Amino acid sequence: MNPPAYNFAYLNEQTKRMIRRAILKAIAIPGYQVPFASREMPMPYGWGTGGVQVTAAVLTPDDTLKVIDQGADDTTNAVSIRKFFIKTAAVKTTERTEEASIIQTRHRIPEARLTENQILVFQVPIPEPLRFLEPRETETRKMHALEEYGVMHVKLYEDIAHYGQIATTYAYPAKVADRYVFDPSPIPKFDNPKLDNCPALQLFGAGREKRIYAIPPYTRVKSLDFEDHPFEIQTWDQPCALCGSRDSFLDEIVTDDRGGRLFVCSDTDFCARQRGEA
Amino acid sequence: MTPLLAAEGVTKSYGGRIGCSDVSMSLHAGEVLAIVGESGSGKTTLLRCLSGHLPVTAGKVRYTLRDGRHVSLDDLSEAERRLLMRTDWGFVHQDARDGLRMGVSAGANVGERMMAVGDRHYGRIRASAVDWLTRVEIPEDRIDDSPWSYSGGMRQRLQIARNLVTSPRLVFMDEPTGGLDVSVQARLLDLIRGLVRKLDLAAIVVTHDLAVARLLSTRMMVMQQGRVIETGLTDQVLEDPQAPYTQLLVSSVLQV
């Protein structure tokens, strides 16, 4: 038998312990961005190295891993990360949400209700929600510490002033456990309600920015809004063209070069299940 | 009567260099004090110490909070101090870019303090922004424009509106008309004078321009080399200056 080319899940045990400590701290302080010594991974930053490190740190040989990108299991990014863990950890993988014990995701939360036995790992490009209005790191840290979040509403105010409504549709800021305002990563605001009171543990990893944060199971997550402009999710005029679902997030697909378009579920596993059951 | 703001022996040194030295003063509600002097006289350092932006090397700055407590600024937690700065105080910078959020609209600039203290009603925030823009003579239809598109005088008026929206009792101003054309300055000074009277604001105005001090303030402090060398009623200091340096300052202005 050949010795493995890598330690289990690529990272050495010491590094994984360091990341786990950061994760534990993040769980203890929901929504708080915990700095961690992000490692170089054998893939570019834009590929979700933060999420990969978090997944590597929590992965066990018994886990079943699902990786999605924009809701789909078959995009280049998702396939690469899945292959990476097959190669370095030899874990089982799946495309079915309910079979997975760990789901690493970019840009979506699965439509199926998650369970207490699951961990959802988000890939985060920019963890700091205050960055938009305050570029200084020392200042944003102070603002979090003192709960000075008025500036977040300045951004929402700008949306309404310019577009007549809150035009932010992705990475929509929310408050975790009535304390920290956080950036849920570029998921559609459609998914924000799924963050709230979720039975699964939700972990967020930002590789380039060296931050980890978490939402423990059953934690309150409230999307920011105004009394007279309450938070709303996206809606569509038509159901999914493939499965007929009316309550899933739809992607627009161009079907031909004559302007033909279709709206279909972005969660490919959900869509397939709906069709199978139909 | 307890003063609104009081300084006792305020000293700020940077290494061996003195910023300001042993300054004591008091300011009551509704009073306007001008701190005058040339650049390097320590007036801006003093303003930054009085407004809690710079920690003092020695001495104390005390303030009477809205609940009546007269507290030393360094006994306040940082959270309390920052809350004070965006509710009961205002700070008007010489360069409006330092006092405005240049990346968001004029309306958002005015509304920010309301949102910072927890107002979550867009319509109400918007209405206040319109009201305050009107009060500083900015046309309502410029509310959604970026401050980048504003003239220097308008930016300065916007900065004032942004500060006054929470009805502060004390406003610090650092050369509020500096760098503006003379005609623009005159309009801004009238506006500030009118607002200060109407709102019964206390203000500390740092300026090198005695005309600004004369128009806005009732009392004056003259600084030279980090020290206060003369104080008094504004007309007293300007009409009957005592210290050699003040006499020079006043006579050189009168010759212009």
Place this chain on the structure above:
Amino acid sequence: MTPVVTITDLAKTFHLHQQGSIRIPVLAGFSAEIGAGEAVAVTGPSGRGKSSLLKLIYGSYRATGGAIRVWHDEDWVDVATAAPREVLAVRRRTIGYVTQFLRVIPRVPAEAVVAEPLLDRGIPQDTALERARHLLARLGIPQRLWHLSPMTFSGGEQQRVNIARGFAAAFPVLLLDEPTASLDSANRSRVLDLIEEARAAGSAIIAVFHDDTERRRACSREIALG
């Protein structure tokens, strides 16, 4: 006669550091007492400190020695030694001062300039403006000018605005520095009427007049300087 201003041994010397540190004595050992309802003319050769005396009483000049006691809020305040805040209170409620020239503030309308001392005392805006307009009318300022800044007014018009401002608040002590200097005879007469009315109402008036006839008509007594 109840004294309302008592000046004792007042001295004023200007020390001009920029002019070779020369000292210019203006007043020395000056004492006087002025009572309520009295109009006193300050006389003396020009350059002998008539205007300076008014500025000392108002607190614009700092006395070198002596006392200037003013009856203010049922108590004596020595303007020569009082803290700036006390002097401001005295100016708000007790001493009015009509300077030789109006200090014009751009964009503040004439009626607001006149009403300002009343507003400073907390008198409601409507009442203050009514009183201001009444005085402007009496002093012959046409109504169409009331809403304009005196900036564009003639010298005579500006001076009448200044006088209206001085008489608006019925100060117990009123300092007048050549109040009729730039006025025609009709307006001079109106100002002298105002002085007479203020006296009758109990104000103490300390005035500098250029013109002997006017001085004699307005004042019951003279105090000579120099």
